[in-house]
Amino acid sequence: MDKYLLVILIFMVVTIPIAFVEPSSGEIRDPPIIPLFYAAIAGIIIIFIYTAYKDKQERQKANAKRRARK
Numbered sequence: 001m002d003k004y005l006l007v008i009l010i011f012m013v014v015t016i017p018i019a020f021v022e023p024s025s026g027e028i029r030d031p032p033i034i035p036l037f038y039a040a041i042a043g044i045i046i047i048f049i050y051t052a053y054k055d056k057q058e059r060q061k062a063n064a065k066r067r068a069r070k
Contacts (some may be wrong), residue, residue: 001051009047015040 001009019037023027 002054004052005047009044012043012047064070 016037019033019040020029021027
């Protein structure tokens with residue numbers, strides 16, 4: 001995983017509890033910020049899908065080079 005994507009992933013994971021807990025007082029929010037929670041979950045899923053797609057492309061290129069050498 002790219003280091004920039006890893007940093008963004010960490011921020012997304014930290015965002016999830018912020019949607020439910022007030023950072024200043026530590027109390028649970030009465031109405032939680034549901035859009036923030038789902039946006040963080042969606043961001044995490046998108047990062048995983050993009051990383052898997054990128055790795056697959058790199059593996060295909062490496063396999064094509066390996067086959068071309070023979």
